[in-house]
Amino acid sequence: MANARALDKRRKSIRNIRKITRTMELIATARFKHAMDRASAASAYTDRITRLVTKLANTGLELSHPLLEPHETNENVLQLVLTSNRGLCGGYNGNVLRKAFENNQSLKETFGHCRLEVSGKRGISFFEHRDIDVDERFLHFEDKPSFEDVELLANRYLEAYATGTIDRLEVCYTKFSSIARQNATVETLLPLGELASEETSGGDGGDSRSGAGAETIIEFLPSAESILEEVVPTSFKVKLFKCFLDAAVSEQVARMVAMKSATENADELIRELSMTYNRARQGQITGELLEVMGGVEALKT
């Protein structure tokens, strides 16, 4: 008798949990759409910058800039890890942190000093738990990282790289390739390396108007060199911003998937519990019937 009631109680609590996970799934879906829109809006900017670089390269100008060249010294490296503030998003944080931890260890071996900067509560507690000092922590990048905030960060890195305080910048984040695919990756953002790799990826996406423009003579004001001087830091900033956006989108996808499977799991559990509950209840009824019949039999004699 107590058994049936206990089962019912459990079933009720699972129903409540299911309600919560279902709501979280819906919220994550809405946030994901929002984050996705932002990411695609950002790509409009990136594409245009890429086209600009292509046009610059077409003029025969040699693309060289201090940010593109690696430093001669290999002493200070900065590692930036992007995680989420909140949990309940499946393997999202685990994956990126595992990658970051491995990377952190190998960087410590090759470089003299590794400065660690972490965004997101989850990442901070992970490194603290392992007694690794976190030099800088950010909590304000939620699911909507603003360019202004990222730019502040980017400017600081650019300053540090220009003045020689850091020789390399590595970013660990979850790259978003599609809804079904997000990979934890490590990217070296400083030195920037090649600008040319971007050209091939998105340079041909322009419409016919810009295609005609590529052949005509373009006036550079004040000069192509001066524009290059500005293009390189800008493309760094945009790249960093893209990392943040990707991380935000991936987080929402991960949460969406995790909550979806949690809801499905709850459904399954409820079904199983209902079955056991019904069986227990039936058993109880049968027992009571038998008791009554036994009583009647006893009265007859």
Added chain:
Amino acid sequence: MMAANHMEEGIDVTSGCRLVECIVVTPEETALQTPAQFVALPLFDGEIGIAPGRAPLIGRLGHGEMRIVEGKKTLRYYVDGGFVEVSDNLVTVLTNRAIKAEDLDPEALETGLEAARAKPANTGELMEIRDRAVAQSRGQLWVARRNR
């Protein structure tokens, strides 16, 4: 990316007036897309005016005021560096931030300029960084003051 429907060869079909298509893009959004008769932009070394039929151009922007003249209306924005690309009556402005002039607050900017001035400038790089911050604040302040 495409010109508005009523535009043909840079000419507004409805009024017969020569126009350029002006697109302002920031990393977060496409801030503005509008046909215009004239666009004034703060280049790195001075202001440039772009009228319809301008030869192709790529320019580096400074920190200052962008004016877009459309009919009797003039839209005023503060643009924070970036680039401008002109080709075939299409003006694309790529900038970090485009803030409407009305949204700037002169008092807050005043303190911002002071803070920028107070930055250390004992090495070449630091000086460059400071100059940039000062130019930004000055540009914003200048745009804000023209509101009155």
